Amino acid sequence: MARYKRGRTWLGGIGFLAVLASAALGLLGSGNPAADRVVRASEAALLRPNGSPQMTSMQALPPEQDELMCPWLPASAETTLMAALQAPLTASNVGADSSALKPVRTIRDPYAAYSSVAVDPTNNEVVLTDENLFQILVYDRLANTPPTAKMTEPKRIIGGLNTKIEFQCGLYIDPTSGDIYAVNNDTVDTLVIFSRQAKGDVPPSRELHTPHGTFGIGVDEQAQEMYLTIQHDAAVVVYHKMAQDQEGPIRRLQGDSTRLADPHGLALDTKNQLMFVTNHGGRHEVKPGGRKAVTYAEGGTDDKPNWPIGEEVPGSGRHFPPAITVYPLKATGDVAPLRVIEGPKTQMNWPTGLAVDVERGELYVANDMGDSILVFDVNASGDVAPKRVIRGPKTNLSNPTGVWLDQKNGEVWAANFGNHSATVYKMNASGDTPPLRMIRSGPMEEPALGIGNPHPIAFDTKREEILVPN
């Protein structure tokens, strides 16, 4: 509209000049006596070239046919120039390239968030997985971050796209070779195995395509069998320990009788031939003989014996209390647990990592939402209180998701997802006990953001808060 008005003004100026020209030609070119008088009078008076503008004529302009040439508008009728410059652009820049637009804010934790832990007592090293920056970090077992230090530098880091490490949630160290087994929970569906000395962005020395949603790992060294829990389809699958690539499980524990419900941690008691599993509690029924569970492993396939069933019974979902279920070590199929530890006395709240001390007959549970390590008698059943609980502000436990027993040195380790730390205690520790040592990946006072595989996101317009499930 503004351009149109300016155009009308310019066209009006052209008309004004045309009137002047025609008047001058008429005056100068005609034989009219009155005109001659005007010319002579002009010559006698002012109209001589003098290098300056001169008034030559005055004549009324014809009226506009449609609208005013320059319509008068009050200042308030349109937006001000400043407002126009600040107003959001709309259709005029649709399709403009905004691909290089940088975020004005990024919420990201710059430090490792430890999710699982394992000790290599032979080489005096402790291995931690990091679900924030996608790494496996190897430290000296006796490392102890001073309170004033920002962090402890690891001896080795395995990480990068070639490693296929992302949300690694379970660890196992081969007691003979020192090989590191790291379980992926949600995004790669591939178990990766690295040699003890691996570091940097290196491919795994071995990998195994797994069902979607593996979490816990345990190995029966005598039988050379490896156990993995499957969260999504409530199962435990057992492989040959040295299985790789597309090799399938040799056994599967799955079905309504098992009471597996969002299984996480796993521990094996090969002496007493028992398998222990922690369960968060959410589950649904699967159709016997139904479609097999998915895998998103690159090149992965579900066309294998003993692969978990994935086809759900609609509307069969239920929430069960958190529990530890106990099975015969070689359980297969739809087998009921020998015992179940569950109930309010247990204090379990998202029981995640699990370890068993066969010699002392104790079960150690990383109790994620309880900020605690729970210790149960290995023969416990039903709604029983833990024998010991490590919990309290002095312990520095915060959302522990991994636990490991270092039998050789009599220590219990916790990987704390909630505060950038791994803490170690005497195996008989109880109550609000300070750790013997602590390895930190970030400053003591720096809060961990707790972001782990953010997928959906919502904005609470009332509180102006971003909701980030993980």
Add this chain to the structure above:
Amino acid sequence: MHAIAYDEIHDEFSVPVPLPQAILTFRGAANGEEAPIRILQGPKTQLVDPERLATDPVHSEIFVPQGNSVLVFARDANGDVAPIRILKGPDTELGASAVGVDTVHNLLIVAGGGQGGQRFRIFNRTDNGNVKPKAVIGGPKSELRSIGGPFAIYSPKGWIVATVRGGEGLASDLGFIGIWSVNDNGDVPPRWKVGGPKGVFQQPRGVTLDPKNKTIIASDKRLNAVLSFYFPEMF
């Protein structure tokens, strides 16, 4: 958990929980270990592996995409309650992996696969049964190779805001936030692309909007981060 929806009229948020086949609704100010105010769960719900959802605060409904169907529940449904509508059948062409509701233009937008790859299929909000989509956005020019996660609708202007993944690998620099119109149909390119390709994203996932501050907020799985883009153009 693969979806969350905030209902600003009723000040509550809802999440789908796949393993126990439930939709949980919490009060907006919920904090800590707080119980949901409603649980939708049981055989009548027909829920199977609920991964995503959308809420329609204006008409008080919850939409749950589920394979080749979309289940619609009353917002205040609690317990073992049947859907009030089910969009399902060969004419719908679904594949439904995510949904959004345009409460101004009264439209239901369904993202997902099905016939012809990744698509936005646009229905009337109240469509029920075996109904053809009003419009379908998809094809090579649309660049909808893989919709990253739950998407957002800006109803006042009818924008569909979604992330597009760069590829199937662990990371890619080809991902971006794309913006289409509910009036689009066919193989049309996004009206805008934000933050990529060749931008900051590595594996973008969910997206939400802060209209007051004219901001698009997105998550990125590989960055393990939440990123906010000031983008007044679309508001």
